[in-house]
Amino acid sequence: MTQVSPERWQLPDGVDELLPDAAWRVELLRRRIVDLCQSWGFDLVMPPMIEYLDSLLTGTGETMNLQTFKLVDQQNGRTMGVRADMTPQVARMDAHALRSDAPNRLFYTGSVLRARTDGFGGSRSPLQFGAELFGHSGARSDIEIIRLMLATLGAADLSSDELILDLGHVGVYRGLIEQLELAVELESELFNCVQRGSFPDVEALLTDVPAAKQHGTAEQLGQLMSLRGDMAALTNARSAFASAPRAVQEALDSLQVVIEGVQRIHTNISINIDLAELRGYSYHTGVLFAAYTKNGLELARGGRYDAVGAAFGHPRPATGFSGDLKRLADRLVESKENLNGIFVSANLVDKAWHEITRLRNTGERVVTELEGVDTQLQRASCKRVLKQQGEGWNVSDLA
Amino acid sequence: MTQVSPERWQLPDGVDELLPDAAWRVELLRRRIVDLCQSWGFDLVMPPMIEYLDSLLTGTGETMNLQTFKLVDQQNGRTMGVRADMTPQVARMDAHALRSDAPNRLFYTGSVLRARTDGFGGSRSPLQFGAELFGHSGARSDIEIIRLMLATLGAADLSSDELILDLGHVGVYRGLIEQLELAVELESELFNCVQRGSFPDVEALLTDVPAAKQHGTAEQLGQLMSLRGDMAALTNARSAFASAPRAVQEALDSLQVVIEGVQRIHTNISINIDLAELRGYSYHTGVLFAAYTKNGLELARGGRYDAVGAAFGHPRPATGFSGDLKRLADRLVESKENLNGIFVSANLVDKAWHEITRLRNTGERVVTELEGVDTQLQRASCKRVLKQQGEGWNVSDLA
DSSP, X not given: OOOOOGGGTOOOTTOOOBOHHHXXXXXXXXXXXXXXXXXXXXXXXXXXXXXXXXXXXXXXXXXXXXXXXXXXXXXXXXXXXXXXXXXHHHHHHHHTTTOOSSOEEEEEXXXXXXXXXXXXXXXXXXXXXXXXXXXXXXXXXXXXXXXXXXXXXXXXXXXXXXXXXXXXXXXXXXXXXXXXXXXXXXXXXXHHHHHHTOHHHHHHHHTTOHHHHHHTHHHHHHHHHXXXXXXXXXXXHHHHTTTSOHHHHHHHHHHHHHHHHHHXXXXXXXXXXXXXXXXXXXXXXXEEEEEEETTOOXXXXXXXXXXXXXXXXXXXXXXXXXXXXXXXXXXXXXXGGGOOXXXXXXXXXXXXXXXXXXXXXXXXXXXXXXXXXXXXXXXXXXEXXXXXXXXXXXXXXXX | OOOOOGGGTOOOTTOOOBOHHHHHHHXXXXXXXXXXXXXXXXXXXXXOSEEEHHHHTSGGGGGGXXXXXXXXXXXXOOEXXXXXXXXXXXXXXXXXXXXXXXXXXXXXXXXXXXXXXXXXXXXXXXXXXXXXXXXXXXXXXXXXXXXXXXXXXXXXXXXXXXXXEEEEEHHHHHHHHHTTOOOHHHHHHHHHHHHHTOHHHHHHHHTTOHHHHHHTXXXXXXXXXXXXXXXXXXXXXXXXXXXXXXXXXXXXXXHHHHHHHHHXXXXXXXXXXXXXXXXXXXXXXXXXXXXXXXXXXXXXXXXXXXXXXXXXXXXXXXXXXXXXXXXXXXXXXXXXXXXXXXXXXXXXXXXXXXXXXXXXXXXXXXXXXXXXXXXXXXXXXXXXEEEEETTEEEEEEOO
C-alpha cells in the first residue's frame, strides 16, 4: 500500500462529514421536524445554495457579509455568495415569489457555509433548519413560533423541562437610548459596552451626554445589564423603568404576553429573562429568544424582525427561529446498528427476487450476497437470513 | 411601495429555488429513495459541502476541476472547492473513514454546485442523489447497482417499460486502441474523433500508424461508432471484433452478463447498446450505463470505476450511479395543494391545544388563526374546521 499524505483527507476546520450512524440520526430527526412543521401548517421551501451578493446580503442578510463565502459567476463576472443563513432567503421568497397579504408560514432545512468558525459552535457547515411566520405582528405569532421551536426540540427527545428558554426584547434597550439621539459612532460604541456588560465603560461614555444625565440613562443601562432571571426580573424591570419612555413599557408588556403564552403550554420550562442580550440588534425589532440545554448548549434561537422584505418592495412583519440539525441530532440515542437486516445467499437472489422486493417494500432491510467475497464478512450487518422452504420463503435467525 | 430593481431577486443562470409545491414533491421523492436505498442494505452518508481542493479533485474527481467553484480558507489561505459531484467524496469516505475489506454500500443526497451550465441539463445547482457499491469487481455488483437505479426511478413513478437503458463498456474501445501504443496526444485526439462520431477524421488520424493498418483499427472504430441498438448490436460486435484482442471479447462478455442480469428482472426495458458512448472514460473501467425517458431526457447515469480510493491509499473496485433529484421530482404528479388542513379559530387555540397536538401527531395539518388578520384569507388553505362540541372537539367540513 502506498504512503498517502494525511492532507488528502484532512477536512477544513469546522467542516465535517457524517458517517452512516450519524447520518442516520440526522435523517431521522429531519423527517420528524419536516412532519412536525407540515402538521403545524408550515410549508417547506428550498432556497438556492448560491445567489448574487446583492440579493443575499440585502435586508436581514447585511450582517452576514463577513461570514459569506464569495464566488465569481464565470458567465458574467458578477459576485455571488454561498448562503451563510437561509433566513434572508426565505424572507425574499415571501416578499417576491410568494407575495401575498395573508400570513405565510414557511420552513426550510439545508446546508449553509460560514467563512469563519465563530458562532454556531465553531461549525462552518451547519445543516440549518428553521421556520418563519410572515404577515402577522402580534404576540400570537411569536408565541406560535416559540412553541414550534420547542416542539422541534421535542422531536429530538428534549422535553421542555430539560430546557432553558432565554428571552429578551430589543425594544427595552432601544427605548432607553432613543431619547438620547446619539451620533451613530457613539451609539455603536455604547452598544458594544452593553454587550460586554461593562457598566464603568457605559458610565464613562455617557458622562458628557446631557440627555443621559437628565434621564438617568447610565443607571438604567446598569439595571438592564443586571436584570436577568425568572419572571421576577420582569417585575423588577417594570419598577426600574417606570419613568422610561412609553416604548420601553410596551416592550415589557409584549414580552410578558409572549412568555405567558409559552408557559400556558410549557408549564415546566425554565425561563431566563435577559434584557441585555441583543444578538441581531441591527435587524431585530421585538422579542428575542433562544433555547439552551441546562448545560448551556445553544440549540435554537430566533426573534421578531418586522419590515423584512422592504428591500424587496414588500415589507412584512416576521418572526422565526433556526438551529443546526447536526448538533440537535447528537441528542438522539437511536442507532442504525440496531437495524436487523435479512441476508440472502448469492445463488438465491434472482430466484427470490419477488420475495426480496416484497420484504423491502414492507420496510425490511435485505442485503444480497455478492459472490467471490467472504460470506461471513458480508453478513456481519445481518441478524436474519432468507431461506427457501418448499415452494415458498422463510426468514429465520442467523445461527 | 418603493420601486425595487429586479436584480434584487434575479437568480444566477442554472440556479433555482423551490417553492412549496415543488419542494414538497422533492421531499416526497427524497424519502422514497432514502427508504428504498436503506431497504437494499445501503447506508446514508453526508459528505461535506466544501473540502480542500487536494482531496476534492483527487482520483475520479480530477475531471471536475473546471466545474468546481474555488474558495480560499481565510484561516490558512488553502484553496477549497465546493463539491460539484459527491461520488469522489463518497469514494474517499469508503477508502479512509470507513476503510474495510468487506463490500460497502453507500448512498447520498445533497446539493452540489457547478461553475458552468454545461451538463446536468443546464442546472448549476442539482440536488444530487446516488449510490455506490465498493469492494466487489464482478458483474453482480453492476447488476445490483443498475437494478437499484431503476428502482429509484420507479420511486418517481417511472416503470421500466417507460425507460431506455443505455449501456456500453469502456473495455471495448480501450482494448481496440491499446495495442496501437499511441502517444498521449494522439490518443486524446483519436478519442475526440470517436466521441464526435467522425469516421473520416479517425481514418485520417490512423493512416500513418502502422499498427492500426495491421489490425484494421480504423475499420474497427468505424464499426464501434455504428454498432448501436438492441441485443443484436452485441452479436454484431462479437463478429466485427472476432480478431480483436482478448480484452475486447472479455468486455463484450461482461456487458452481456450485466444486461442479461438486468433483463431477468426488468423484462420490458428497452436496451440501447452504444459502444462508442465513453463519458467518464478517464476514470471508468468497465460497464457504463444511463437511464433515459423515451423522449431522451437523462434521469440517471453511472458505471464501474475500479481502483478508486487508490489516491487515498486503499484501492477498491467500485460501481455506482447518480442523478438530479429535482429533475426526477418533476415527474411526480402529487401536489401539496391536496393537503386538507384543519382550521382553528384564534379564540379556541389554547383551549384546544391538547386536541390540536393530538391531531398533528396523527399526521393532520392544523392551521391556527392569528387575530387581527382577515379570517377568510387565513383559512384559504383549509377544507375543515375544529369546533367545540360539548366537552369535546369535532372536525367538520368548512362551509
